[in-house]
Amino acid sequence: MRRRWAVGLILISILTMACGGAASVDEYKAAFVYVGPADDGGWSQAHDVGRQYLVEQTGIQTEYTALVPEDATEFRTVAEAYIEQGYNIIFGTTFGYIDAMAEMAEEYPDVIFLHCSGYLNNDTNFANYFGKMYQPRYLSGLAAGAMTDSNKIGYVAAFPIPEVIRGINAFAAGVNEVNPDATVEVVWTFTWFGPEAETQAANALLETGADVLAQHQDSAATGLAAEAAGAKWISYNTAYGQDSAPEAFVTAPVWDWGPYYVDIVESIIDGTFTTESYWGGMETGLVSLYDLSSDVPSETATLIAEKTEAIINGTLEVAIVEEEFISNVIGTVNP
Amino acid sequence: MFDIQLMGLLNATLQAATLLFIAALGELITEKSGILNLGVEGMISIGAVTGFITAVNTGNIFLSVLVGILSASLFSSLHAFVTIILKQDQTVSGLILTILGLSLSALMGKQYVGKKLPVKIESLGNIDEPTNIIEVFISQNYIFYLSIFLMISTAYLLKKTMFGRRLEAVGEDSRAADSMGLNVNKTQFIATCVGGGLSGLAGVYLTLSYVPYWTDNMTSGRGWIALALVIFGGWKPYRTAIGALLFGFLEALVPRLQTYGFELSPYLVKITPYAITIIILVVLTIYKGGRTGAPSNIGIPFFRESR
Numbered sequence A: 001m002r003r004r005w006a007v008g009l010i011l012i013s014i015l016t017m018a019c020g021g022a023a024s025v026d027e028y029k030a031a032f033v034y035v036g037p038a039d040d041g042g043w044s045q046a047h048d049v050g051r052q053y054l055v056e057q058t059g060i061q062t063e064y065t066a067l068v069p070e071d072a073t074e075f076r077t078v079a080e081a082y083i084e085q086g087y088n089i090i091f092g093t094t095f096g097y098i099d100a101m102a103e104m105a106e107e108y109p110d111v112i113f114l115h116c117s118g119y120l121n122n123d124t125n126f127a128n129y130f131g132k133m134y135q136p137r138y139l140s141g142l143a144a145g146a147m148t149d150s151n152k153i154g155y156v157a158a159f160p161i162p163e164v165i166r167g168i169n170a171f172a173a174g175v176n177e178v179n180p181d182a183t184v185e186v187v188w189t190f191t192w193f194g195p196e197a198e199t200q201a202a203n204a205l206l207e208t209g210a211d212v213l214a215q216h217q218d219s220a221a222t223g224l225a226a227e228a229a230g231a232k233w234i235s236y237n238t239a240y241g242q243d244s245a246p247e248a249f250v251t252a253p254v255w256d257w258g259p260y261y262v263d264i265v266e267s268i269i270d271g272t273f274t275t276e277s278y279w280g281g282m283e284t285g286l287v288s289l290y291d292l293s294s295d296v297p298s299e300t301a302t303l304i305a306e307k308t309e310a311i312i313n314g315t316l317e318v319a320i321v322e323e324e325f326i327s328n329v330i331g332t333v334n335p
Numbered sequence B: 001m002f003d004i005q006l007m008g009l010l011n012a013t014l015q016a017a018t019l020l021f022i023a024a025l026g027e028l029i030t031e032k033s034g035i036l037n038l039g040v041e042g043m044i045s046i047g048a049v050t051g052f053i054t055a056v057n058t059g060n061i062f063l064s065v066l067v068g069i070l071s072a073s074l075f076s077s078l079h080a081f082v083t084i085i086l087k088q089d090q091t092v093s094g095l096i097l098t099i100l101g102l103s104l105s106a107l108m109g110k111q112y113v114g115k116k117l118p119v120k121i122e123s124l125g126n127i128d129e130p131t132n133i134i135e136v137f138i139s140q141n142y143i144f145y146l147s148i149f150l151m152i153s154t155a156y157l158l159k160k161t162m163f164g165r166r167l168e169a170v171g172e173d174s175r176a177a178d179s180m181g182l183n184v185n186k187t188q189f190i191a192t193c194v195g196g197g198l199s200g201l202a203g204v205y206l207t208l209s210y211v212p213y214w215t216d217n218m219t220s221g222r223g224w225i226a227l228a229l230v231i232f233g234g235w236k237p238y239r240t241a242i243g244a245l246l247f248g249f250l251e252a253l254v255p256r257l258q259t260y261g262f263e264l265s266p267y268l269v270k271i272t273p274y275a276i277t278i279i280i281l282v283v284l285t286i287y288k289g290g291r292t293g294a295p296s297n298i299g300i301p302f303f304r305e306s307r
Helices: A002-019 A043-058 A072-084 A095-107 A134-147 A162-178 A195-207 A221-229 A258-269 A298-312 B006-032 B040-058 B061-085 B090-108 B133-138 B142-160 B162-172 B174-179 B184-210 B222-232 B237-260 B266-288
Strands: A029-033 A061-065 A089-092 A112-116 A126-131 A152-157 A183-188 A212-215 A232-234 A249-251 A253-255 A278-280 A287-289
Touching: A029 A043, A029 A072, A043 A061, A043 A253, A043 A258, A061 A072, A072 A089, A072 A095, A089 A095, A089 A258, A095 A112, A095 A126, A126 A258, A134 A162, A134 A212, A134 A232, A134 A249, A134 A253, A134 A287, A134 A298, A152 A162, A152 A195, A162 A183, A183 A195, A183 B237, A195 A212, A195 A221, A195 B006, A195 B237, A212 A221, A221 A232, A258 A278, B006 B040, B006 B133, B006 B142, B006 B162, B006 B184, B006 B222, B006 B237, B040 B061, B040 B090, B040 B184, B040 B222, B061 B090, B061 B184, B142 B162, B142 B184, B142 B237, B162 B174, B162 B184, B174 B184, B184 B222, B222 B237, B222 B266, B237 B266
Parallel strands: A029 A061, A029 A089, A089 A112, A112 A126, A126 A278, A152 A183, A152 A212, A212 A232, A232 A249
Antiparallel strands: A253 A287
């Protein structure tokens, strides 16, 4: 008797879902998987701020797991636990989850997988998204070029992959535009979040006479090293770095994932979701340059404002160079 | 062409060497008593995380260092209990200590990843950019000087005092030492806990000064280099210190090679300490018949009743 009731209830609920038209937000639960701590002051925190914005705007139920290594098994364990609890949208926010997400998308066709910074997708439930971070990096290069006295700028670089290389080149192009005498020296750390390797690399660059440092990693270690040495620092990801190293902080190319997360989740709810690769530029607000510190010369600030305007209205295209370094960069793309 | 900043390199060498040396010295004392503790990596992590947590919460640097030392020492007593009281395999227990220490420290430090440290271990002179060797030495922190003191006093203790003699007797021939009326278990237990405490000191040096930060796997293999260092140093404090300087130099070199303009893989440099240790072992085997200086009883549990 009881079983019949249950079957009846399920049938009724399926019928109401089918006839009900647009689904409601209550039918979706979104899980976020981060590679670093949710309050790392960097990459993962930027995603977590986006997640909180998503909750505020849509009321969707979300949960996150932080510090999940870039390892297929680790990601799978976390994601499967969420799927068991009824989560049907999974955000993987680091490149290294790519293979696990591609596999799981085939295994769980009812769950939507959204992968940040990857290049794989399928036709139904697996999409990727990223932002044109090289645009604000170019702008931060303008500031760095103007701020250096020694004409030596250090770049603490993460991994030699296209995303990082095009960021360095865009930055160096900005430096070159305001200061053709300055060079950008690159040291690879092979970490996304490795305070120790980043401290070492930053110190190595400071010892060569660099007085402005830029970085691609998610910890503020480079900023702490710059602060201790009295150098300047272009942070990355979020502006939270300015608390760690207030004297050194100049500006930061930053992410604002919130609006994108709202758009994509709303498209899933109203059924207009597609698995296209999304690559948002400054015109979308996904990427931008954070407010400049007061020690940036006013003519540089004006120049940056003009270039920002030009990038947003499409009259200025920042070049994408990923195969080799441009001429004012010292270092190798194959360390 | 090559632009080498010698003072920066020297400073980084001393910092890296201090950490390696303190941990290796602790392991040396433990091994002298005949106990092999492969858990150095885990013990450093425990010292590093407990010291960091204490510093963030209390802002008291002395207390933080003390907590780091004591908790790592307490942690190593686990190894002492398993191998000395229960007479279990030292290799297995040591490896478990490494794995347990790394995971436990990750768990304990979860809320503290990326937190800013309110205090730092002070240095003698506050010099931002040392320009000569003396300034580099002055700009080191107190633990650096403590490690020099520890080196001299350990060398003295081992060679000139009754305690050193007893330790060596236990490590060389525990049965004979027992017949002479020495308390083998007690000596080994103390040596293991002292070794753990020194690993803890290396840990707080890491998170409270060298890299003022906490994240999982901060130790990144330093415990293993310290173990190799004991072999390199032939179980002698001064030779271990020389080895620490060499290995510390290699560590300081890794990120700097790129700025010097050398096209040498950082991976190659990273394996060098291990490669050197293997070469030394091979050389000693060929020329000295394998007499590396290791205590004869190392790794062998002492059963009083068995004959």
